[in-house]
Amino acid sequence: MTPPQPLKDTNLFKPIKVGSVTLQNRLAFAPTTRFRNTKDFIPTNLIKKHYEDRAENNGGLLITEATFVSPQAGLYAHAPLIHTKQQVEAWKQIVDAVHAKGTFIAMQLWHLGRAANASVLKEYGGLSYLAPTAKYYDESRKIIADKAGLELREFTLPEVKQIIEDFKNGAIKAIKVAGFDFVELHAAHMYTLAQFIDIASNERTDEYGGSIENRTKLVLDVVDALIDAVGADKVGIRISPYTTYQGGSGAESTLMHPIAQYAYLYSELEKRGREGKRLAFIHSVEPRVAVGIDVQDAPEYSTEWVRQIWKGVLIRTGSYLHQEGYKNLIRDVNIDDRTLIGASRYYTSNPDLADRLKDGLELTPYDRNTFYFGGNYGYNTFGKFGEDAKGKDSVEANLEAVALS
Template sequence: MSQLSKTNLFKPIKVGLIELKNRVALAPMTRFRADSVNFTANDTMKKHFGDRAKNNGGLLISDAISVSWSGIGYPNGIMVQTKEQAEALKPTVDAVHEAGSFFSAQLFHVGRNAVPATMKARGLRLIGPSADTFADADAEKAAKESDMKLEEMTLDDIEQLKKDFVTSAKNAIEISGADFVEIHGASNYTLAQFADISANKRTDEYGGSIENRSRLMLEVVDALVEAVGAEKVGIKFSPYMTFGGGSGVDGEIHCIAQYAYLYSELERRAKEGKRLAYVSNYEARLAGFTKDGDFGLSTEYSFEWASQIWKGVLVRAGGYLHIPEYKSLIADVNADDRTIIAFGRYFTSNPDLPSRLRNGYPLTPYDRSKFYSPGEEGYNTFPTYSESK
């Protein structure tokens, strides 16, 4: 057994109405393995999640699922907007359940960070909180090369977006059989764009003040709580992230001020009897892509303020297995009795990651070059520790 075996990482924890057997989660990775035409899940994904659910008993969070065609952004993603799409995801969820683990369907809309060429090919608009507020010069160049304009979302667009989140959430729970849905309020996609003053230049009720820029995020939370129940809803934030055009600590409004308000509003709802299943944090150790194609380590910012405000289950992710002797992992998971640690890259190359961490087995290096390539290679081709022996 390893030093991790005696930590909180391998103690059960109640999330919503479900008790997980451990606090090891599969982070949402969005590996673009779904059908490229209908955006439906397939057997490749079923095997990937099913393998990682075996001998586990923890939480597996899905690839990001687009709530509508207007926010697909990338090729080979997943959708559950229709009955057929939701039914296509069900075998993957069933495989996770049959192995004794649990499944959260992450829902997102990419907004201004959609790939312009993809949107152009499908005859879709490129939309975001405000017109012409591109993430960076490269994003603006890509839009111009595809003859696409970044349009400001109308109030009708916003109302439709909320309805799309509700439809997808209900389909994921009621048809696909997911245990939870996770609102993707991170990675500088649409909901996070509304919260960021650099992307949101609106002058109506969805722009300007911290409260107004938080409005859409909280309206989506309230809509999903009403649709499927607070105990089945999670949400993901990444306050410090600058990848994708986020302001981070350098914004006109500091990210802590913005997100402390969001945490406070979630905790207020919790005290009123509507506590979410969990809040997930994608943390600042991941700075963005480096020249070698991997993520680089950045300044480490404290998240103590978040756990002081939000008193529910907290999922934390961000380079934990890169820290020598797992010092930060041990410190964070043992800091309280409500923290889950999510792993992404090493869960790709180690389908039996919980077992390896518990037993102290060596980890198989991941291959970033195959993260986003289609098919089985680099996705379902990594052996377990016993198979490798």
């Protein structure tokens, strides 16, 4: 394999204004859920070091792991919340550490819907297991729910309205208290907001179901609430039109094509932009991946329609670093003057990813087996270029996750 080519002369390493800040490059650390928080969903010392290391000599944009906006947003063990005072204060320490390195950071706001784990909801204190329509996306989720004695049910209309309030409150805490530069609304990968959009998971007959406009209403209601609460220039949104993950329709669906389902959303966001409420960015997931896994022999779907509709800053994520010579990355980042490139898996194993891409240095392969491991090994044990990774038996590899306070 030929050595990677330096990308220092591409648009990837030109400054760009995003919202109210100017990034020094157009590389984004895409969200990577890694479950290193405490049992009380508080960020830890390990998480602080992880983001701090990736902020060093960077100047671009880091996007946090998906973070629950409330307990009822759905819970996974050792994932983060931004709800209690201690959780918010812990996140503020991380934001301050990233800012001290001259890099910017966004928090991804999360709501699970039917993707939640019923047993964790039950254990936390009798939370409800909710979805746009009471329809499990696969048998495994039904088995977990049956075992927990917590049946999936449909959001009532007041509970739908509470989703909007939870996202708004999470955004206020992230921006106005913890000091994040942006929040990224998670409307991708068939979590709650995407479940409302997708005809495969939404069979409602009220104002949030039926037509494309109605199925898109919740995400737009949330967007509008966040614009009012923290300002459009502080808000981004992640969308994955082609996903089949967790029951998404995908491009081969006989129900509705992704362009039909999602062009309306992009156009409504563009409409807000033309009216003076342009979001900081849209983060669009390419069809080459499905939540961190390359789609084998994926057809080449053109996503040019996204760029044609949305005229603001666009983050594009999807296997860009897996192609020899970074052909797609170079093409897409140079196609205009408003595109950022997101990376996730290789950011796990290359804390100095920005430097390596800039100078054409080899990338350290990631280890998928350590992605969701509870300790520090495979998390903060990868070195910068020329440094050896720390082994399982090293002291650093076995550091405990301790809540930030």
